[in-house]
Amino acid sequence: MFGLALAFPVALLTYGIVGIGIARAIGVGRFYSVPFGAEHIDDWHVVVSLAVWTCLWAALIMWLLSHRRGAA
Secondary structure, rough: OOHHHHHHHHHHHHHHHHHHHHHHHOOOOOEOOOOEEEEOOOHHHHHHHHHHHHHHHHHHHHHHHHHHHHHH
């Protein structure tokens, strides 16, 4: 349960940091939505992008927690 609760705030941070980093790297003056939306962001781009990042982080965190418990 902890891994799933941790996934959403980490996904928000990842989405923000990656979006700002890519926008600065390519010289776009606004936020760059990753993986969906690019420069032209609609509401669904944000929702789907956050869902993708949340799922990725949840899978990674759950995998790490399961391996940590198995090693103890």
